[in-house]
Amino acid sequence: MAAIQTDELTKYYGETRGIEDVSFAVEEGEVFGFLGPNGSGKTTLIRTLLGFQSPTGGGATMLGRDVTDEREMIEARREIGYLPAEPVFDENATGRRLLEYYGALRGDERSDELLDMFDPPLQRKIGGYSRGNKQMLGIVLAFMHDPNLILMDEPTSGLDPLKQERFVEFVGREHDRGKTVFLSSHILGEVQKMCERVGIIRAGRLVELENVETLLGRSGKFVRVRVADEIRVDDFAFPGVHDLTVGSGGTTDAGDRRGGETVTFTFTGEYNVLLDHLTGYDVLDVEIEEAPLEEVFMRFYGEAPPDEARGEPTGDSGDGPTGDSGDGPTDEPVDEQVEGGG
Numbered sequence: 206m207a208a209i210q211t212d213e214l215t216k217y218y219g220e221t222r223g224i225e226d227v228s229f230a231v232e233e234g235e236v237f238g239f240l241g242p243n244g245s246g247k248t249t250l251i252r253t254l255l256g257f258q259s260p261t262g263g264g265a266t267m268l269g270r271d272v273t274d275e276r277e278m279i280e281a282r283r284e285i286g287y288l289p290a291e292p293v294f295d296e297n298a299t300g301r302r303l304l305e306y307y308g309a310l311r312g313d314e315r316s317d318e319l320l321d322m323f324d325p326p327l328q329r330k331i332g333g334y335s336r337g338n339k340q341m342l343g344i345v346l347a348f349m350h351d352p353n354l355i356l357m358d359e360p361t362s363g364l365d366p367l368k369q370e371r372f373v374e375f376v377g378r379e380h381d382r383g384k385t386v387f388l389s390s391h392i393l394g395e396v397q398k399m400c401e402r403v404g405i406i407r408a409g410r411l412v413e414l415e416n417v418e419t420l421l422g423r424s425g426k427f428v429r430v431r432v433a434d435e436i437r438v439d440d441f442a443f444p445g446v447h448d449l450t451v452g453s454g455g456t457t458d459a460g461d462r463r464g465g466e467t468v469t470f471t472f473t474g475e476y477n478v479l480l481d482h483l484t485g486y487d488v489l490d491v492e493i494e495e496a497p498l499e500e501v502f503m504r505f506y507g508e509a510p511p512d513e514a515r516g517e518p519t520g521d522s523g524d525g526p527t528g529d530s531g532d533g534p535t536d537e538p539v540d541e542q543v544e545g546g547g
């Protein structure tokens with residue numbers, strides 16, 4: 206059974222497209238990253254999967270339960286953790302109070318362990334928390350009942366670099382424990398470190414679903430060559446050369462002439478062609494390394510779907526019967542209670 210399965214899942218807010226015809230599956234035990242630029246539909250997808258808003262079309266299951274069936278989702282949420290993009294809590298409550306509240310609702314299997322890694326000032330009122338402290342509290346609350354499936358929306362936002370690193374390592378250990386992790390991000394390096402597979406969403410539509418390794422393979426190699434000779438940019442105008450620069454941060458203008466220089470480019474062509482070409486130079490140094498995932502990502506982003514304009518916001522929230530439940534703790538044992546409206 207897939208941990209998450211969607212079938213042409215669609216959510217419109219009135220006329221505004223949130224997501225459209227999104228179909229994919231996340232297998233149990235997988236760490237899956239969902240990438241997309243601002244406003245592409247990442248949050249919409251997560252909130253629809255959690256049953257916080259009804260789809261306009263298509264369907265989805267989480268741990269085999271229909272996301273539109275409120276009863277099934279209450280059942281499923283015992284095994285699901287959720288970290289919203291910007292956790293919103295009752296500002297007058299202390300972190301400790303919220304921890305106890307969540308523990309009483311859903312169980313506390315591991316808050317001590319989590320608090321060793323992520324340490325918000327529990328004795329203080331949340332109103333005085335920094336963004337990073339709120340995020341750490343959100344992480345502890347999302348994981349404390351030891352869910353089998355965890356959904357996280359931009360999980361490292363607000364964390365300092367040390368905590369971000371700690372979080373990446375923590376997700377690795379959760380993976381080793383067989384947990385299923387679904388996270389949205391637009392930080393590619395982070396996704397590259399954590400995820401086995403990624404979905405790329407653009408203007409509400411899934412434009413790619415691929416193993417990170419395969420994507421990187423397709424992204425080509427980053428090449429930097431230092432030569433004693435002069436380099437004409439035109440000389441490197443052969444198939445597979447992209448984003449060519451000559452000199453230190455030099456220009457790519459055709460015909461630009463510089464002496465004893467470094468040429469850098471991304472290469473997706475035939476290696477023999479490249480190596481043959483380089484024999485024509487007095488090569489002083491050469492580096493060939495994996496192109497960053499950013500490169501692939503930007504190539505996908507270069508092509509806008511024809512109807513992208515429809516993705517513009519109209520302010521119409523148009524939620525279904527299970528719509529947004531608003532801020533702060535409620536009596537309902539659902540994760541939505543920690544989140545604000547968006």
Ligand SMILES: Nc1ncnc2c1ncn2[C@@H]1O[C@H](COP(=O)(O)OP(=O)(O)OP(=O)(O)O)[C@@H](O)[C@H]1O
Pocket residue numbers: 218221222223224241242243244245246247248249250290391516517518519520521522523
């Ligand atoms: N409650 C809402 N009412 C109206 N439109 C909405 C609502 N929530 C999202 N949208 C619209 O749906 C589209 C997708 O937004 P969404 O928040 O899902 O994107 P995102 O990928 O999470 O963006 P970000 O990276 O900025 O968080 C956007 O056009 C957005 O304006």
